[in-house]
Amino acid sequence: MPIEKIKKRTQEVVDFDRTRIELAMKKAFIATRVAASDEEIAAITDKVIEDLERRFVESFPGVEDIQDVVERKLSEAGHFEVAKAYILYRKERERVRLARRRELLERLRRSEITVRKRNGAAVPFDLSELEANVQRYASLFPEAKIDVAEIVDETCLNLYDGVSASEINRAIVLVLRARIERDPIYSQLAARVLWNDLRKEVLGVDEFAAEFADRYRQHLRRAIESGVRARRIDPRLLEFDLERLSASLAPERDSLFEFIGAQTLYDRYLLRDHEQRILELPQHFWMRIAMGLALNEADREGRAIEFYDLMSKLLYVPSTPTLFHAGTTHPQMSSCYITTVEDDLTHIFKCIGDNAQLSKWSGGVGNDWTNIRGTGALIRSTNVPSQGVVPFLKIVDATTAAINRSGKRRGATCVYLETWHYDIEDFLELRKNTGDERRRTHDTNTANWIPDLFMKRVIEDGQWTLLSPDEAPDLHHTYGRDFERRYLEYERRAERGEMRLWRQVCARDLWRKMINMLFETGHPWITFKDPCNIRSPQDHAGVVHSSNLCTEITLNTSREETAVCNLGSINLARHVAGRAIDWAQLERTVKTAMRMLDNVIDLNFYPTVEAERANLKHRPVGLGIMGLQDVLYMLDCDFESERAVALSDELMEFISYHAILASSELARERGAYESYRGSKWDRGLFPLDTLEMLERERGIETGVEKRARMDWEPVREHVRQFGMRNSNCLAIAPTATIANIAGCFPSIEPIYKNLYVKSNVSGEFTVINRYLVEDLKRLGLWDEEMVRRLKQHDGSIQSFTDLPPRLRRKYKEAFEMDALWIIRHAAHRGKWIDQSQSVNIFTASTSGRYISDIYITAWKMGLKTTYYLRTLAASGIEKSTLDAASAHAVPETTEEVPSETTSAVCSLDEGCEVCQ
Structure with missing residues (x-):
């Protein structure tokens, strides 16, 4: 990934500027009187940046890291004297910095530097005021051992003459965030300092002032009025009873945020005017969204x-587009858009234009490209052979790269191709870093759309026929047994010489290439066509031609309809009381969340008419979950256990039950969705019933128990009587960003690492497993030595034989688990879900056979889609000895992935946040 940010010595993250590297090298060349052209210096800088981009995939390089690389690249270029001069230059700069630091500390103690107050006045720096300020923050956490004097000393090192009051607060934040690895309490402490600095800016007081709460509440009106004047906020929000809403604000809930959530909200979500001044505080932010979602309610204030x-309360968080745009003048609140591209030049470029419009307003885009004829197929109007699908995908890639969604996130697109398409082998290589760049798409995600018949051919070691859609136009629009019947007929036609463009490949060879490309580049993702269609509630209204950007949406698409989905996620971590799930609160959360999601559909701004038509006709929503790993920790349950799988099953059944019931209750109040008649809901078929349909269609058992814990008859009766308000209710998105805001682990995933540094556009954040820290504290084992050991072992405690085995099992990291447990969790959840889940596969294994087994098992157990394959570099791990179910293996044809191959792993935030 390109280097966009660097970490300064103060730990502050700033924009990367290559000219600073070039300038430093020029000084070194001048100092040694060695001639060097601007072109040569630029070329060395390019090599420096290439090295940094390869090394820092999921973190930001520090200044010292960059300088180390510069030294090495100068030497590699043969400029040894210049490299030596550069080293001496660094030493001299270090000496100067230390001298200035000593001088500064002396001046600080003598109050000889000035501070710029917020009103513009310059006053002498008062060390005692800084000490008192830090002491006030420390007093908020009396149970923690916070060394106030040390924090003050380290803060002073980042000050300078003329420093502003706000910069002093930021310096405190930098010191606190660097201590998060010592104790998670510093994360909450840093968030409090950050919010208080903003409160001083916006309100003129912080939380320690007696009038703070009153001012906070009173500012809601001013925030909305300012937003309306700036033409950022919908003027209709001024029609609410703002006194009533202000009185309901709870400023103390600002303290629920961890630092990463607070900083993310501060940088990217809080509404700003066109001069980039922040207009709202966190509770105003939540209320503005609530008002934006209650505009059409009869009791607007009550619902808001x-x-x-x-x-x-962080019980539920809508998806990022809703957080960005609810209550604004352009309320594009939907997360995902899915289009089908027709084999027609006009429609191809219309869809590319639609991609730009949808991405502009923060929508993640999924494109189905299977209809496009294969390379060499005849274009009759011009009597020339087609160049196939890849050149068009190159245009999609450029369009994706050009869009900066809402100025806050890059454009993001995923393109899908079905496995029988003639160009499938070229498609598999789109994300490779080698080969013809004209046939590479580095900014576009790719996904395989795989029919069941192909998987059967892989297991049977059969042949697979590749076809061009212009000669088999109905294949993409059929599934299950109908697809198999038509596909076999086309194969017979090909063998009789009745097909112009076709070829046969070994199914296992093609599957092996899929697995190898997935390991090498992270793409294309593996998604399964038939489960998505056979289990779709809307089988009467069309075909699911692909999934979306994050593989959790499975909706029908056509030339006339662009599928749209509106997402939000329940924070399971906030639904645990003591050592048990708070089922009553979870039921209330589901019911209110479904109402909020349904409101999005009517209040939404739609960038295209096809999107508006589809969403108003079918009204799909995707209620999801996050914080599953938090719940397992709080209930003292190992992810790799039957108990945990049963809990995943139970939680999802409960949420599904109440989501479907809530949608039906909305239908009673507002009417059923337009295309309800003939749907599976109308035919009395619920998600659990469709799992049985899948097994019958395939003739293969999933192995997933189809028992229900709850009495579903009241829900079925309610749907029979009143119908459904929404064609689809459930989808589990990645939640990478909103999980940061909510302070929980993302989505349905096991913990990535117990201690690591996470990078996103808001900076670098230390993430430490607070549950592990709490358990170690209870055992009297949490100290500086334990921190050192954790860092030394990259967060893993599996080699810490002095810790209880029970603790080591509980705190296994994702790469230390057998990936089959991830599949089992997903399969048991999936039987209750009418759409799909973003299922990341984590494995430390480099075995192609093992990875193949994982995906074959996923298919057999009925998963509809999978997302990223996350692997470790072969040089950094020992080969896994885990073995997947041998009954699903393809040992004879699946090779070991070459040991020098390093998997491309997306950033845990930026690559996955598009839906959430």
Whole structure:
């Protein structure tokens, strides 16, 4: 990934500027009187940047890291004297910095530097005021051992003459965030300092002032009025009873944020005017979203307060587009858009234009390209052979790269191709870093759309026929047994010489290439066509031609309809009381969340008419979950256990039950969705019933128990009587960013690492497993030595034989688990879900056979889609000895992935946040 940010010595993250590297090298060349052209210096800088981009995939390089690389690249270029001069230059700069630091500390103690107050006045620096300020923050956490004097000393090192009051607060934040690895309490402490600095800016007081709460509440009106004047906020928000809404604000809920959530909200979500001044504080932010989602309610204030309470307590968080745009003048609140591209030049470029419009307003885009004829197929109107699908995907790639969604996130697109397409082998190589760049798409995600018949051919070691869609136009629009019947007929036609463009490959060879490309480049993702269609509630209204950007949406698409989905996620971590799930609160959360999601559909701004038509006709929503790993920790349950799988099953059944019931209750109040008649809901078929349909269609058992814990008859009766408000209710998105805001682990995933550094556009954040820290504290084992050992072992405790075995099992990291447990969790959840899940596969294994087994098992157990394959570099791990179910293996044809191959792993935030 390109280097966009660097970490300064103060730990502050700033924009990367290559000219600073070039300038430093020029000084070194001048100092040694060695001639060097600007072109040569630029070329060395290019090599420096290439090295940094390869080494720092998921973190930001520090200044010292960059300088180390510069030294090495100068030497590699043969400029040894210049490299030596550069080293001496670094030493001299270090000496100067230390001298200035000593001088500064002396001046600080003598109060000889000035501070710029917020009103513009310059006053002498008062060390005692800084000490008192830090002491006030420390007093908020009396149970923690916070060394106030040390924090003050380290803060002073980042000050300078003329420093502003706000910069002093930021310096405190930098010191605190660097201590998060010592104790998670510093994360909350840093968030409090950050919010208080903003409160001083916006309100003129912080939380320690007696009038703070009153001012906070009173500012809601001013925030909305300012937003309306700036033409950022919908003027209709001024029609609410703002006194009533202000009185319902709970400023103390700002303290629920961890630092990463607070910083993310501060940098990217809080509404700003066109001069980039922040207009709202966190509770105003939640209320503005609540008001934006309650505009069409009869009791607007009552519903707004209900929505606000749910979000501000972090029980439920809408997806990022809703957080960005609810209550604004352009309320594009939907997360995902899916289009089908027809084999027609006009429609191809219309869809590319639609991609730009959808991405502009923060929508993640999924494109189905299977209809496009294969390379060499005849274009009759011009009587020339087609160049196939790849050149068009190159244009999609350029369009994706050009869009900066809402100025806050890059454009993001995923393109899908079905496995029988004639160009499938070229498609598999789109993300490679070698080969013809004209046939590479580095900014576009790719995914395989795989029919069941192909998987059967892989297991049977059969042949697979590749076809061009212009000669088999109906294949993409059929599935299950109908697809198999038509596909076999086309194969017979090909063998009789009745097909112009076709070829046969070994199914296992093609599958092996899929697995190898997935390991090498992270793409294309593995998704399964038939489960998505056979289990779709809308089988009467069309075909699911692909999934979306994050593989959790499975909706029908056509030339006339662009599928749209509106997402939000329940924070399971906030639904645990003591050592048990708070089922009553979870039921309330589901019901209110479904109402909020349904409201999005009517209040939404739609960038295209096809999107508006589809969403108003079918009204799909995707209620998901996050914080599953938090719940397992709180209930003292290992991810790799039957108990945990049973809990995944139970939680999802409960949420599904109440989501479907809530949608039906909305249908009673507002009417059923337009295309309800003939749907599976109308035919009395619920998600659990469709799992049985899948097994019958395939003739293969999934191995997933189809028992229900709850009495579903009341829900079925309610749907029979009133119908459904929404064609689809459930989808589990990645939640990478909103999980940061909510302070929980993302989505349905096991913990990535117990201690690591996470990078996103808001900076670098130390993430430490607070549950592990709490358990170690209870055992009296949490100290500086334990921190050192954790860092030395990259967060893993599996080699810490002095820790209880029970603790080591509980705190296994994702790469230390057998990936089959991830599949089992997903399969048991999946039987209750009418759409799909973003299922990341984590494995430390470099065995192609093992990875193949994982995906074959996923298919057999009925998973609809999978997302990223996350692997470790072969040089950094020992080969896994885990073995997947041998009954699903393809040992004869699946090779070991070459040991020098390093998997491309997306950033845990930026690559996965598009839906959430």
